[in-house]
Amino acid sequence: MYGGDEVSAIVIDLGSHTCKAGYAGEDAPKAVFPTVVGSIDQMDVDDMTSNEKNIAVDSKNNVKDSEKGKGKRKLFVGSQALGFRRDHMEVLSPFKDGIVADWDIVDSIWDHAFRECLLIDPKEHPMLLAEPSSNSQQQRERTAELMFEKYTAPALFLAKNAVLTSFASGRATSLVVDSGGGSTTITPVHDGYVIQKAVAFSPIGGELLTDCLMKSLESKGVMIKPRYSFKRKEIQPGVFQTVDIDIPNTTDSYKLYSQRVIASDIKECVCRAPDTPYDEGSYSNIPMTPYELPDGQTIEIGADRFKIPDILFNPSLVQTIPGMDNFVEIAPSVRGLPQMVIESINKCDVDIRRELFSSILLAGGTASMQQLKERLEKDLLEESPQAARVKVLASGNATERRFSVWIGGSILASLGSFQQMWLSKSEYEEHGASYVQRKCP
Numbered sequence: 001m002y003g004g005d006e007v008s009a010i011v012i013d014l015g016s017h018t019c020k021a022g023y024a025g026e027d028a029p030k031a032v033f034p035t036v037v038g039s040i041d042q043m044d045v046d047d048m049t050s051n052e053k054n055i056a057v058d059s060k061n062n063v064k065d066s067e068k069g070k071g072k073r074k075l076f077v078g079s080q081a082l083g084f085r086r087d088h089m090e091v092l093s094p095f096k097d098g099i100v101a102d103w104d105i106v107d108s109i110w111d112h113a114f115r116e117c118l119l120i121d122p123k124e125h126p127m128l129l130a131e132p133s134s135n136s137q138q139q140r141e142r143t144a145e146l147m148f149e150k151y152t153a154p155a156l157f158l159a160k161n162a163v164l165t166s167f168a169s170g171r172a173t174s175l176v177v178d179s180g181g182g183s184t185t186i187t188p189v190h191d192g193y194v195i196q197k198a199v200a201f202s203p204i205g206g207e208l209l210t211d212c213l214m215k216s217l218e219s220k221g222v223m224i225k226p227r228y229s230f231k232r233k234e235i236q237p238g239v240f241q242t243v244d245i246d247i248p249n250t251t252d253s254y255k256l257y258s259q260r261v262i263a264s265d266i267k268e269c270v271c272r273a274p275d276t277p278y279d280e281g282s283y284s285n286i287p288m289t290p291y292e293l294p295d296g297q298t299i300e301i302g303a304d305r306f307k308i309p310d311i312l313f314n315p316s317l318v319q320t321i322p323g324m325d326n327f328v329e330i331a332p333s334v335r336g337l338p339q340m341v342i343e344s345i346n347k348c349d350v351d352i353r354r355e356l357f358s359s360i361l362l363a364g365g366t367a368s369m370q371q372l373k374e375r376l377e378k379d380l381l382e383e384s385p386q387a388a389r390v391k392v393l394a395s396g397n398a399t400e401r402r403f404s405v406w407i408g409g410s411i412l413a414s415l416g417s418f419q420q421m422w423l424s425k426s427e428y429e430e431h432g433a434s435y436v437q438r439k440c441p
Contacts, residue, residue, distance in 0.1 A: 007124060007125055007126075008023045008024050008025055008125070008413075008414070009023070009024040009125060009126040009127065009128050009413035009414070010022070010023060010024070010114075010118065010120065010122070010125045010126070010127050010128070011023070011024050011029070011128045011129075011130075011406055011409035011410050011413055012110065012113060012127065012128070012129050012130070013029075013129075013130040013161070013164075013403075013405045013406040013409060014035060014106065014109065014110075014129070014130070015035060015180050015181060015364075015365075015405075016035060016093075016095050016098065016180055016181045016182030016183065016205065016207075017034070017035060017180055017181020017182065017205075017206060017207065017365060018032050018033065018034055018035055018181070018365075019031075019032070019033055019034075019035050019109050019113060020032050020403055020405075020406040021113040021114075021117060021118060022118070022406065022410065023118075023410075024128065024409070024410050024412075024413035024414040025410060025413075025414035026410055027407065027410070028399060028403060028406075028407070029403055029406045030117060030118055031113055031117030031118060032403075033077070033078045033079050033112070033113075033117070034078075034079060034082060035093060035094065035095070035109065035181075036082070036091050036092060036093045036257065037075045037076060037077050037082075037091070037092055037094075037105050037108060037109065038075070038076035038081065038082050038086065038089040038090070038091055038092075038254070039073050039074070039075050039076070039089065039090050039091075039092050039105075040073060040074045040076075040086060040087075040088055040089050040090075041072075041073050041088070042072040042073060042074065075104070075105065075108045076089065077108050077109055077111075077112035077116075078112055078116065078117075082257070083227075085228040085247065085250060085254065085258075087249035087250070088249055088251060089250075089251060089254050090251050090253045090254065091251075091253040091254050091256070091257040092105060092253070093105075094106045094109070095182060098132055098134060098182060098183050098201075099132075099134070099135070099136070099139060100139060100142075103142065103146065106146075107146060107150070110122075110146075110151070114151070122147075122151035122152070122153050123151065123152040123153060123154065124154070125153065125154070126153065126154055126155035126156065126157070126413070126422055127147055127151075127153045127155070127156050127157070128156075128157045128159060128409050128412065128413040129143060129147075129156070129157070129158050129159070130159055130160075130161050130164055130405050130406070130409055131143070131158050131159070131160060131161065132160075132161055132185065133160050133161060133162055133185060133187050133194050133196070133199050134185075134199065134201070135158075135160075137434075137437060140158055140436050140437065140440070141433035141434060141436060141437075142433075143156075143158065143436075144156060144158075144423070144428060144433045144436040145433050148425055148428045148429075152425070153425070154424065154425055155422035155423060155424045155425065156422065156423050156428075156436070157413070157421060157422055157423060157439070157440055158436060158440040159408075159409060159412060159440065160187075160189075160194050161176075161178055161185075161187075161363075161405045162176040162178060162185070162187035162189050162194055163189055163192055163193070163194060163408070164404070164405045164406075164407075164408030164409045164412065165178060165361055165363040165404045165405055165408055166189045166192070166361065166408065167192075167408040167411055167412055168363075168400070168404045168405070168407040168408035168411060169361055169393060169395070169404070171359055171361070172189070172190075172191050172192050173189060173190050173191060173352065173355050173356070173359065174188075174189055174356070174359040174360070174361045174393075175187070175188050175189075175341065175344065175345060175356040175357075175359065175360045175361065176188075176189060176361050176363055177337065177341065177360060177361065177362050177363065177367065177376070178363045178364045178367070178405070179205060179206070179312070179337075179362070179363075179364040179365075179366035179367040180205050180206065180364040180365055180366060181205050181206045181207045181365060181366070182203075182205045182207060183201060183202060183203050183204070183205045184201075184202045184204055184205055184312070184337070184340075184364075184366070185199065185200070185201050185202075186199065186200040186201075186337075186340050186341055186344045187199050187344075188344055188345065188348050188352075188356055190348075190352055193441060195347075195348055197347055198344050198345070198347035198348045199344065200335075200340040200341075200343055200344040202315075202334050202335065202337075202340060203330065203334065204311060204312060204315060204334060205366055206264070206267075206364075206365055206366040207260070208311070208318075208327065209267060209271075209308050209309065209311060209312075209366065210260055210263045210264045210267055211260075211263075211324070212308050212311060212318060212321050212324060213263050213266060213267050213271075213304060213308050214259060214260070214263045215321050215322060215323035215324055216304050216307075216308070216321050216322075217263075217299070217301075217304075218322075218323065219321075219322040219323065222299050224259045224262050224263055224293065225244075225293070225294070225295045226255055226258030226259055226262070227258060227262075227294050228245075228247065228250070228258060229244060229245055229247065230242050230243060230244050230245060230295050231243050231245060232295070232296065240296055242295045242296055262293065262294060266291050266301070267308065268369075269291060270289045270291055270301050270305050271304075271305050271306075271308055271309050271369060271370075272305065272306070272309060272369060272370035272371045272372075273306075273309040273310065273312070273313075273369055273370065273371040273372045273374075273375040274306035274309070274310050274371075274375070275371065275374070275375060275378070277310065277313065277314060278303075278306055278307050278310035278314070278317065280303070283302075283303040283306055283307070284303060286302055286303055286305075286306070287302075288300035288301060288302045289301050289302075289305060307320075309369055309372070312336065312337050312366070312372070313336045313337055313338065313375065313376075313379065314336050315331050315334040315335070315336060316331055316332065318331050319331055337376055337379075338376065338379040338380050338383050339383070341360065341376075341380060342380070342383055342384060345357060353388070354387070354388060354389070357380075357384060357388040357389060357390050357391070358388075358389045358390070358391045359391060359393060360376075360380070360390070360391065360392045360393065361393050361394070361404075362376070362392065362393070362394035362401060363401060363404040363405060364401070364402070364404075364405075365402050367394065367401055368394075368398045368401040368402050372394075373392050373393075373394045376392050377390060377391070377392040380392070421439070422439075423435065423436055423439040423440065427439070
């Protein structure tokens with residue numbers, strides 16, 4: 001059994017949008033950085049000029065090499081490394097449909113978290129990792145293998161996202177509505193265990209809303225210029241002129257990444273969930289909200305402030321946004337938040353439904369949008385059975401809402417009674433990777 005209470009555990013929550021890492025027992029993660037990485041095939045790098053080589057050497061401290069087929073590729077991890085534009089750099093995500101597809105990238109992200117952000121040696125700290133409720137057995141075993149074989153961690157525990165969110169709010173039973181970057185998952189938790197058969201899933205997350213906002217602005221003639229594509233010159237005091245820079249070798253995925261960073265900021269600043277379902281008529285003459293883009297132009301955002309967030313409640317709104325054709329095919333089969341909540345609760349046992357209705361927890365970055373809690377509560381009151389007391393709970397603190405999974409992990413890993421739950425390295429060596437299924441339910 002692992003009994004290492006003298007060193008604090010490391011808690012990592014690898015989300016679809018950002019990775020959160022820090023020490024157990026603290027109230028917020030030490031490091032938060034994007035889950036995507038920049039990747040350059042070494043083929044392209046070999047014909048760089050010597051000048052660019054020098055730059056590459058300077059920023060090499062958070063670059064990981066990884067073998068990929070025959071050619072090697074260089075991975076750039078962290079916001080700083082990604083913020084620096086490089087020729088032929090593709091932006092890749094390790095996830096496909098919410099499940100890890102590229103373990104090389106995950107490995108480089110963990111490595112960056114341990115060595116660059118937390119400055120620790122992973123073999124001295126037990127690791128608590130958050131995982132999605134839909135994680136398969138192979139995924140969990142692969143995680144255990146990587147942690148014990150490559151990082152030689154002394155102990156490991158895999159905890160479900162929803163369970164950690166539940167613990168963060170001090171409850172053992174609740175319905176967790178986790179709306180993150182890549183998707184929204186609704187998970188009932190009873191006595192600290194996920195009720196798998198009742199988990200509801202929707203592909204609508206913060207990134208889809210960001211894309212909708214970008215497309216909607218583009219259709220109105222607003223082009224978001226990425227930060228690397230222009231310089232601002234001062235022509236007279238306080239007056240700037242924007243000069244475009246021509247950069248031919250930038251990949252489409254990097255351009256999109258840079259535009260998304262800006263669009264996502266616009267979304268966080270001006271969007272809020274509407275109090276009533278969105279319709280063109282009543283929102284057409286709403287006052288505009290200004291937003292200044294990095295290149296100095298000010299745009300006015302009107303009805304989109306309410307229309308974009310309402311996609312969470314009414315996915316068919318996506319069909320009204322020009323350019324979102326790839327999503328339109330699946331839109332009819334996607335349900336809105338209130339329908340998913342009720343559907344999920346109805347799949348649970350009758351005797352816990354009442355308790356679930358009265359403790360619906362909001363978590364994830366997208367769930368920290370203004371007015372989302374009030375709107376969800378209002379819609380659920382209309383659609384739920386009469387006897388149910390509907391209560392939607394969300395921490396008043398936006399940081400806590402965004403990091404609730406991580407905070408739950410931090411609480412769990414620092415409990416004295418939890419210390420006997422770890423899967424230790426010696427148990428792993430004795431029973432193999434499949435033992436993780438028994439130790440981490």
